[in-house]
Amino acid sequence: MPKVMQKVITDDLDALLNILPPHIRQPLCDQGNNSDLLEVILDLGRPAEARFPAREIILNPKEIDEADLDYVVSRIGTFGDDNRAGIERTLHRISAIRNRKRRIVGLTCRVGRAVFGTIKIIEDLVETGKGVLLLGGPGVGKTTMLREVARVLADDFGKRVIIVDTSNEIAGDGDIPHPAIGHARRMQVATPTKQHAVMIEAVENHMPEVIVIDEIGTELEAQAARTIAERGVQLIATAHGNTLENLMMNPTLCDLIGGIQSVTLGDEEAKRRGTQKSILERTSSPTFDIVVEIQGWDRVAIRPDVGEAVDAILRGQLLDTETRWLDEKGEIRIANQAPANTSTRTFRDRKPLKKNEPAKVFLYGINRGRLEQITKEMHLELDIVPNLSEANLFITSKNYFRRKPQKVRDAETANLPLYVLKSNTPAQMRQLLADIYPVENQDKSNSLKRALGEAEEAVTQVKDGEQEGIELSPQSAYIRRLQHLIARRNDLLSQSTGKDPNRRVRIYR
Numbered sequence: 001m002p003k004v005m006q007k008v009i010t011d012d013l014d015a016l017l018n019i020l021p022p023h024i025r026q027p028l029c030d031q032g033n034n035s036d037l038l039e040v041i042l043d044l045g046r047p048a049e050a051r052f053p054a055r056e057i058i059l060n061p062k063e064i065d066e067a068d069l070d071y072v073v074s075r076i077g078t079f080g081d082d083n084r085a086g087i088e089r090t091l092h093r094i095s096a097i098r099n100r101k102r103r104i105v106g107l108t109c110r111v112g113r114a115v116f117g118t119i120k121i122i123e124d125l126v127e128t129g130k131g132v133l134l135l136g137g138p139g140v141g142k143t144t145m146l147r148e149v150a151r152v153l154a155d156d157f158g159k160r161v162i163i164v165d166t167s168n169e170i171a172g173d174g175d176i177p178h179p180a181i182g183h184a185r186r187m188q189v190a191t192p193t194k195q196h197a198v199m200i201e202a203v204e205n206h207m208p209e210v211i212v213i214d215e216i217g218t219e220l221e222a223q224a225a226r227t228i229a230e231r232g233v234q235l236i237a238t239a240h241g242n243t244l245e246n247l248m249m250n251p252t253l254c255d256l257i258g259g260i261q262s263v264t265l266g267d268e269e270a271k272r273r274g275t276q277k278s279i280l281e282r283t284s285s286p287t288f289d290i291v292v293e294i295q296g297w298d299r300v301a302i303r304p305d306v307g308e309a310v311d312a313i314l315r316g317q318l319l320d321t322e323t324r325w326l327d328e329k330g331e332i333r334i335a336n337q338a339p340a341n342t343s344t345r346t347f348r349d350r351k352p353l354k355k356n357e358p359a360k361v362f363l364y365g366i367n368r369g370r371l372e373q374i375t376k377e378m379h380l381e382l383d384i385v386p387n388l389s390e391a392n393l394f395i396t397s398k399n400y401f402r403r404k405p406q407k408v409r410d411a412e413t414a415n416l417p418l419y420v421l422k423s424n425t426p427a428q429m430r431q432l433l434a435d436i437y438p439v440e441n442q443d444k445s446n447s448l449k450r451a452l453g454e455a456e457e458a459v460t461q462v463k464d465g466e467q468e469g470i471e472l473s474p475q476s477a478y479i480r481r482l483q484h485l486i487a488r489r490n491d492l493l494s495q496s497t498g499k500d501p502n503r504r505v506r507i508y509r
Contacts, residue, residue: 012090013037016111019075019087019094021068024048027059038139040109042069043097069104077173081191082166086112086173091147091180093169112172114180115141119148121300121324121332125290127157131235133256133287133306135242136294142238143169143214145294149236150212151182159234162187162208166195170214184212196220203228213237222255226287235288244291244303245425248310249481251488257291257310259283262486264456278452280314280482282307283489298326301423313427321423359383359436362391362416364407365400367424374429377478382433388414395419395432448482451475455483458507459490469508474498480505 013034017025020040028034028050040059041049044066048059076094079085083096091112096104118141125132126149136142147170154161161184165171171186172178185206189198195213199221202211211228213221216239229235239256241247247257254260261283291303302322303309312319320336327333360383363371368384375382385391394411401408401420411418419436421428451473458470472483480496483505487494494507 012092013111015087015090016040016092016109019072020109021071023062024059024068031057037111039111041106042072042109043106044069069107072107072109073104080167081193084167084169086168088174089172089176089178091169091172091178093167112169113144114147114178115144116148116151116180118145118297119152121298121326122149122292122302123152125292125302125304126153126236129234130289131229131287132237132290132292134236134238134292134294135244135247136238137242140294141297142294146170146212146214146236146238147180150184150210151180153210153236154184155182159209160207161185161210161212162202162206163212164189164195164199164202164214166192166214170212196224199224199228203231203233208233210234210236215240216253216256219252219255222253222287226255229287237288243293243423243425244306244309245313245427247291248313249426251481251485255283256287257282257306258286260310260314260485261489262452262456262482278449278456278486280485282310282314286310300324359393360385360391361393361395362388362411364394364396364405366395366397366421370424370426371429371432374426374478375433377476378430378433379476380433382436388416391416393417393419393436395421397421397424448479451479452482452486455486455505455507459486459492462492462507462509463490469506471497471506472504474502474504477503483507 017028020028024040024042028037028040031050036052038051038053041051042064045063047061048064048068050057050059072094073085076087077085079096083098085094085096086092087094091114093110093112095108095110097106097108099105119126122132122145132149134142134145150161150163150170153159163170163177163181163184163186165177165186166189168174168188171181171184177184177186187198187202187206189195196218199211199213202208211233213225213235214237216222216225216237225235225237239247239253241250241253244257248254248260259282260280262278263281264278286306288306291306291309293301293303295301300323302324304322309319322334322336324332324334359381362385371382372384388394388407388410394408394416396408396418398420401418408418419432421432454472458472461467461470475483480503484494484496487505487507492507492509494505496503497506498504
C-alpha cells in the first residue's frame with residue numbers, strides 16, 4: 001500500500017501581520033484566508049504589495065514612506081551582514097534593500113512556515129545515514145524540508161543533530177529556536193562569511209551524528225562539507241542549483257559531487273573508449289551520496305547514487321531517475337523514468353531537419369528560456385511558433401506525453417513529428433538539438449574537440465614556461481566554461497575577455 005502523507009502547517013502569521021503599519025495590515029486581514037500568502041513587499045515611494053503563488057495585490061494605494069519602513073524595523077530583530085532579520089520565536093524573514101548610504105529603502109517580509117509531514121517523501125533516504133543534498137529553485141520548499149528532516153532525525157530517530165543556521169531561517173530568530181526543529185540543536189552564524197568555520201566547529205566541539213546546513217554556496221563551505229563527511233558525520237544540506245547538471249557546471253560547488261577534471265587519454269585508450277582524447281572525468285568520491293531535486297512542493301526527482309549519475313552524464317549516457325510525488329489523495333507515488341534516448345524520444349516518418357529547413361517547433365511543458373539559451377550557445381537557429389498549425393515539430397516532456405492532454409492528442413492527430421524529453425535539463429536539450437541538426441552537431445562536436453585540445457595545449461605551454469599567458473579562440477559560453485575548468489584543474493588562472501561573438505578565454509599563471 002502506498003504511504004499517505006498528511007501535512008500540518010503552522011505559520012504564526014499574526015506575528016508577521018503585527019509588525020506591519022495599520023493601513024497595510026488591515027487590508028491584508030480583510031483578504032480573509034491568507035494561508036497561501038508568500039510575502040509582503042514594502043518599497044519606498046510605491047504602494048505595498050502582497051504576493052501569493054498565483055497573484056499579487058496592492059494593499060493600499062498610499063505610497064510607502066520612511067515612517068512606514070521605520071515602523072517595521074522597530075518591531076523586528078537586528079539586521080545581520082546579509083541584510084536579513086527576523087521576529088523572535090518565529091520563522092518569518094525580513095530582508096532589507098539599502099541605498100548607497102546604507103539607508104533602508106525596501107523590505108521583503110517573507111512568511112515562514114513549518115510544514116510537518118514533508119519529510120515522508122524522502123524519509124527512507126535520510127534514515128539510511130547517507131549524505132543527502134537538496135536542490136531546487138527559490139520557493140519550492142528546500143528550507144521547509146530541511147527543517148522537518150532535522151526534527152525527525154532528532155526526535156523520531158534519537159540522533160544528535162546540529163543545525164548550522166546562517167540566517168536563522170531554519171530555526172527562527174532569537175536565542176531560543178523554533179519548536180519546529182524538535183530536539184535538534186542550533187548553532188547561529190555571526191556573519192555568512194564564517195559559515196564554513198562554524199560547520200567545522202560544530203563537528204569538533206559538539207560530537208553530532210548529523211549536521212544540517214542551509215545553502216552551501218562557497219568553495220570554503222564545500223571544502224568544510226567534505227571534511228565533515230570524511231569524519232563520518234551524516235550531512236543533510238541544500239545548495240544553489242535546480243538539478244545535478246547545474247551543480248556540475250558550477251566550478252565553486254562541483255566538489256560536492258566529486259569534482260570534475262580534464263583528462264588526456266592515449267591514442268589506444270581513446271580508441272578503445274570511442275571518445276576524443278581530452279575528456280572530462282570525476283575527480284574523487286562525492287561529498288553527498290544522494291541528490292534530491294525538488295521540482296515542486298509535492299514532487300521530487302532522486303539521484304540515489306551521485307557518483308554513478310555524474311559519471312554517466314560526463315560520458316553522455318542517461319540513467320533512470322526515480323520520481324516521487326503526491327497524488328490527489330495525499331498518497332506517495334514512486335516511478336522510474338527511463339532515459340530519453342530510448343522509447344521516450346521518437347520521430348515518426350521524419351528525417352532530421354537540414355540547414356535549408358529550419359525547425360518550427362511548438363513547445364508544450366518545455367522551459368523555453370533554457371532551450372533558447374542552449375540553442376544560442378550551440379550557434380543554431382530554432383523558430384518557436386505560438387500555434388500548432390505553424391509547427392513542423394512538436395516538443396513536450398515525458399510527464400505531459402504520458403497524460404495525453406488535448407495539445408498532445410491534436411499533434412498526434414495532425415501526424416506532427418513528436419519529440420519527447422525526459423526532463424527540462426540542459427543535457428536533454430542539447431541531445432534534442434543534436435537530433436534535429438545532426439550535420440551541425442557533428443561540426444559542433446569537432447569544434448568542441450578542437451576547443452578543448454586548444455585549451456590543453458595552452459595549459460602545457462604555460463606550465464612549461466613557454467609563455468606567460470595564452471588567449472584561446474573565441475567560443476560560446478558553454479565551451480568557455482569547460483576551458484576555464486581545464487585551467488582550474490591544472491592550477492592555472494583564466495579569465496574571459498572581449499564581447500560576444502569574439503569573447504574568448506585567456507589562460508595564465
